[in-house]
Amino acid sequence: MKLTTITQLTLDGVTQGNGGPTADDREGGFERGGWARGAGDDTTRDHIAATFQRADAFLFGRRTYDILLEFWGTIEDLKRHPIGVALNSRPKYVASRTLMEPEWASTAVFGDDLFAAVTELKASGDGELQVHGSSRLIQWLLEKDLVDEMELIIVPVVLGQGARLFADSGRDIAMNLVDSRSDSKGVMIQTYRPAGRPNYATF
Template sequence: MKLTTITQITLDGVTQGNGGSTEEDLRGGFDRGGWARGAGDDTTRDHIAATFQRADAYLFGRRTYDILRDFWGTMAELKQHPIGVALNSKPKYVASTTLTRSDWANTEILGDDLFRAVADLKDSRDGELQVHGSSRLIQWLLEKDLVDEMELITVPVVLGQGARLFADSGRDIALNLVDARTDSKGVMIHSYRPVGRPAYATF
């Protein structure tokens, strides 16, 4: 399977609280959630829905999984939305060492050997395995060379606080741009493929 990460991100790299601040966010001092609500025009919203629909399976970190389950997996009206239909009907894999069971249909919790579990998923079938949100999981996947493509949906806002997609220190990665578009509200969608390490100039 092709592993694709899809991330809503601010200009200063923040991914936290795109839909709104949770109680956990507020306890941690983050109070600028909801920055992606209302961002983008209909073409971007349609693109996001189509992205969820084209997935063959999903991989989530624990926190993102809980948020999506509570939103798309429990509300009857949202279950009928194209994103809700896709999430409820397709296989979902959770990277967690604390979650032991889930009542959301088609969910499998991956074991302690996460690298082997994800590598086996990628090798076991064709199609696309999508990671939405889950910034800490994405950092780990990048470190382990498990990401085939990254899509960044950049909202033109600077937050000045919040958890960021890329760690302050970590491996370096060169990326090739494979697709780019900008909607009428300035939201930019860029798709990249990792291509090894960057080349550095010497003086």
């Protein structure tokens, strides 16, 4: 399976709290959440819905899994939305050492040997395994060379604080741009494929 990450982030790389002020308060006292609400036009919203619909399975970090379950897995109106239909009907995998009995149907937990579990899943056949949100999990997947494609949905705002997609210190990766578009509200959607290590200039 192709492993694709899909991430909403700001111009300064923040992923925290995109949906609302309390959607992701991991750092405590984060007051700049909700920056993605109302961002993007209908073409971007349609694109995001279509992205969920094309997935064959989903992989989440524990925090993202809990947030998505609270909305798309429990609210009846949202269950009928195209995103809700996709999330409720496809297999879901969670990277967690603490989740023992997941409430959401069709959910399996990847515990101690996450690398072996993801590698086996990627080798299991065709299709697309999508990772939404889950920035810490994405950092780990990049370190382990498990990401095949990255889609960045960049909202034109600078927050100046919050957890970011790319760690301050981590693996260096060259990226090939394979698709780029922007909507009428300035939201950019860029798709990249990892391409080994960057080339560094020498003098």
